[in-house]
Amino acid sequence: MGVGWAWAVSAVLSAAPGGPQVVSPLVKVRPDATPKGAAKAHLSVARGECEATQVVLPKGVTRVTMKPLALKGPGAPLTAEAWREAYLDVKTPSNGQGRPGPWPDALVPLSAPANPRHPTVVYVEVCAPRKQAAGTYAGSLSAAADGKPLPEVPFTLEVQPFELPATSSLPNSFGISLYSIAKGHGLAAESPEAKGLLRAYGKALLEHRVSAHGMGMDPPGVKFQDGRAVLDWTAYDAEMAPFLDGSLLPSGARFTTSDVRDSKKASTDAEKTAYYRAFQQHFQDKGWPAQLFFYAKDEPKPEDVPLVKAQSKRVRDAGGGIPVLVTTPLDAALQGAADILTPTLNCFYPREGPQTCRAVANTAQVRTRLPPRAKVWWYQSCNSHGCTGGTPPDAKLDRAYSDWASYMVDHPAPLNRAMGVLAFSSGVDGELYFDTVFAYNTKKDVWTDLFEFGGNGDGTLFYPGTPAKLGGGEHQPVVSLRLKHIRDGLEDYEYLRLLTQLGDGDFARTAAKRLARSGYEISQDPGEWEQVRREVTARLAKRWTSEQAKGPGRRTSGGTP
Structure with missing residues (x-):
């Protein structure tokens, strides 16, 4: 459970006056609040995991410099990466739970220009390789504000004995597009620079345990011969193979999923089916383990039902190896069309007041309405925060759209996670x-306005790092705090899943319910997340060590530690 803050935060140690304060990453540091912090950082990390904390510096700083942080211990030294948190000025809150004004979100290089009116917060992250020796690592962070040295911040990192998989155990697929990236950076989509940026964005997602659909968008070239589709995979493989074969990152992480890119050159039903069959065969020939899927018409309306059913039939006629994903709640009109039924989050949890989903059913109930091999996914939409923005005049409606898990900038970090x-x-x-x-x-400046679909940040988890914005001569993706929280949430999933595999599922389920009883009953107390983190970590370390002591062949079933 990737919390990665100082475990001593709850003790509220006092730092030197005007000196750095270590603050939980689950606290969004706003200009009108001064969170209590600690004088030192104490992080815990699994092997194969990244953990972070926030270091709050004195206000009014325009330039931050930092010496490399090296943590020494029983294994190879561990180094840290650091970014400064840039602020988005929210004008219209996402709902009654949001607030106008500056909110931290973009993680920019320390050298990027700073706004002295905003707090100076440095996000410090340490990643432990999967083969890192367990034990305690220590060092000190040395920083200077506008050229003046600040008191050093002692860092202690406990590398746990257990290991997380490099690839997410929870399949996921987040959209991204070469053409949007090119527009955001002011580049031609066909340029080598734009294509290199696409890889950098995809790599950033993979580093955060996220898989992507869309990517370069363009389908492979195709021609049809004797009822067969012959595809030219040259450009597709050059773009996608590193994400699918595990060669992009040292960890060997792969995308968990990949979408079929429809081709306009396949015009008849027979040609489309042949094209899908060739797509499926190519993945099999390459040995790529990612789940290939077909994304049907998004959020189909009643008039779209015939189209979705026709899409589903064409894909299934290819041999049944490509599941069809449909973004809809349970709907009798679409019965049998989806192999991956994907309702919005709020469709899984009944709630008093105005209904925000036309067919509410939990996962078990949904499964009873699907074929045995069908999967159930979910997604966030403006149904989680309201699709108009601002505080609704109806208090019951505002409540119906509040407290859900949310990827909005102006919502508490625990909801992002x-x-x-x-x-x-x-x-x-x-x-x-x-x-x-x-x-x-869009035509807006992403750095100043992320308001879309009634929410601040809906559908945007990056910022375009252009030379004009960051300085230097290269374009780069700028990740958001929200993407870090999403990564930490996926690591939470790994912790709970691993604990269950090791025979402690009851404890894992109880721990999860302490943090989130439902999709809208989520603890927003960083201290409670911290406490659950400590307890789950201790149980996992004990179980893992016991399992390792059994030796090969004597470990419990449910997965190899």
Whole structure:
């Protein structure tokens, strides 16, 4: 459960006056609040996990410099990466739970220009390789504010004996587009620079345990011969193979899923089916383990039902190896069309007041209405925060759209993070999210306005790191705090899943419910997340060590530690 803050925060140690304060990453540091912090950082990390904390510096700083942080211990030294948190000025809150004003979100290089009116917060992250020696690592962070040295911040990192898989155990698929990226950076989509940026964005998602659909968008070239589809995979493989074969990252992480890119050159039903069959065969020939899927018409309306059914039939006629994903609640009109039924989050949890989903049913109930091999995914939409923005005049409606797990900038960090815990408790099979760079394709300045679909940040989890914005000469993706919270939530899922595999499922389920009783009953107390983190970590370490002592061949079933 990737919390990664100082475990001593709850003790509220006092730092030197005007000196750095260590604050939980589950606290969004706003200009009108001064969170109490600690003088030192104490992090816990599994092997194969990244953990972070926030270091709050004195206000009014325009330039931050930092010496490399090296943590020494029983294994190879561990180094840290650090970014400064940039602020988004929210004008219209996402709902009654949001607030106008500056909110931290973009993680920019320390060298990027700063706004002295905003708090100076440094996000410090340490990643432990999967083969890192367990034990205690220590070092000190040395920083200077506008050239003046600050008191050092002692860092202690406990590397746990257990190991997380490199690839997410929870399948997921978040949208991204070369064409949106190119527009956001002011580049030609066909340029080598734009294509290199696409890989950098995809790599950033993979580093955060997120798989992507869309990507370069363009389908492979195809021609049809004697009823067969012959595809030219050259450009597709050059783009996608590193994400599917595990060669992009040292960890060997792969995308969990990949979408079929429809081709306009396949015009008849027979040609489309032949094309899908060739797509499926190519993945099999390559040995790519990612689940290939077909994304049917998004959020189909009643008039779209014939189209979705026709899409489903064409894909299934290809041999049944490509599941059809349909974003809809349970709907008798679409019965049997989906192999991956994907309702919105609020469709899984009944709630008093105005209904925000026309067919509410939990995961178990949904499964009874689906074929045995069908999967149940979910996704967030403006149904979680309200699709108009601002505080609704009807208090009951405002309540109906409040407190849900949310990826909005102006919502508490625990809500940004809660999907992993909820996925474990609910038993869903995967998560979909429609886009990560949606606002790039609009005419607005993404750095000052992310308001879309009634929410701040809906569909946008990156910022375009252009030379004009960050300085330097290269374009780069700028990740958000929200993407970090999503990563931590996926690590929460891994912790709970691993604990269950090791025979402690009852404890894992109880721990998950302490943090999120439902999709809208989520603890927003960082201290409670901290306490659950400590307890789950202790149980996992004990179980893992006991399992290792049994030796090969004597370990319990349910997965190899």
